[in-house]
Amino acid sequence: MDKVLYYAVTLVESVLGVFGVRAFYDQPRYAVVERLDRGVEIRSYETRVAVETDARGQGDGEAFGRLFRYITGANRAGDRIAMTAPVEAGGQRIAMTVPVEQVTGGTMRFFLPHAVAAAGAPEPTEPGVRLITVPPERIAALRFSGRITPEARAEQERILADVLRAAGKVPAAAPFFMGYDPPFAIPFLRRNEVAVRLGT
Numbered sequence: 001m002d003k004v005l006y007y008a009v010t011l012v013e014s015v016l017g018v019f020g021v022r023a024f025y026d027q028p029r030y031a032v033v034e035r036l037d038r039g040v041e042i043r044s045y046e047t048r049v050a051v052e053t054d055a056r057g058q059g060d061g062e063a064f065g066r067l068f069r070y071i072t073g074a075n076r077a078g079d080r081i082a083m084t085a086p087v088e089a090g091g092q093r094i095a096m097t098v099p100v101e102q103v104t105g106g107t108m109r110f111f112l113p114h115a116v117a118a119a120g121a122p123e124p125t126e127p128g129v130r131l132i133t134v135p136p137e138r139i140a141a142l143r144f145s146g147r148i149t150p151e152a153r154a155e156q157e158r159i160l161a162d163v164l165r166a167a168g169k170v171p172a173a174a175p176f177f178m179g180y181d182p183p184f185a186i187p188f189l190r191r192n193e194v195a196v197r198l199g200t
Contacts (some may be wrong), residue, residue: 026097033138040142040163042198045199048134049117050101051124055108059148059183063108064100070124071110077122081112099178099193107178138170140164141178141195147187155176156194164196171196 034042051070055063071081101109109132112121121131142160146152157175164171173196180191 008156010156014165022052027099028097028111029114030139034170036140036167037163038142038159040140040160040167042169043139043141045134045163047136048111049121049155050111050134051121051131052107053128053129055102055106057104060102060108066126066129067108067110069126070129074126074129075122075124075182079122099191100180101176101178103174103176106174138198139195140169140198141193143191143193145188145190145192148177148179148190148192153194156192160194160196170199171195172199 008140028045028048030043030045032041034040052062053066073080075081096109097113099111100109101107124130127179138187140160142156142163160175161171175194175196178193178195180193181189184191
């Protein structure tokens with residue numbers, strides 16, 4: 001697929017993303033194994049491959065930029081990985097997935113499609129960007145919509161912690177954020193999640 005078509009498809013998907021349409025995205029596979037109060041789900045995730053970089057916090061544009069450059073060709077194969085629909089570049093058809101995962105003051109991750117992981121994702125060429133394999137794990141997640149302000153995120157993290165405490169579930173790490181929509185999506189149509197990894 002040529003560069004013009006690649007960017008045209010990306011633009012169309014971005015416009016649809018304003019309205020919360022994310023049907024074209026591949027998503028990491030998981031099963032909901034338990035439902036708790038307030039909509040908290042306990043999920044069992046399969047092994048996933050992600051590209052990640054260090055981040056200074058939510059909304060770190062530099063971290064996002066490094067990951068975006070990876071999917072637009074800053075990788076050893078020079079492949080463009082569409083955030084919208086499969087695109088063929090360098091003979092490999094690959095697509096971006098959701099969610100984008102971000103740990104406060106830690107890392108930002110883009111999960112890669114299952115087909116790319118199975119075929120072997122191209123190595124990043126930019127310093128500070130790395131491929132990782134995330135092993136199977138259990139995650140507690142709470143979905144919410146609206147703008148992602150520090151106050152909104154803190155309130156959702158508090159609700160998640162209260163529900164887990166009441167259910168006798170112990171987090172194994174700090175909470176993190178998973179975003180499924182572009183920053184310009186209509187707030188009430190957004191799919192945001194706060195989550196924590198659980199011990200075994």
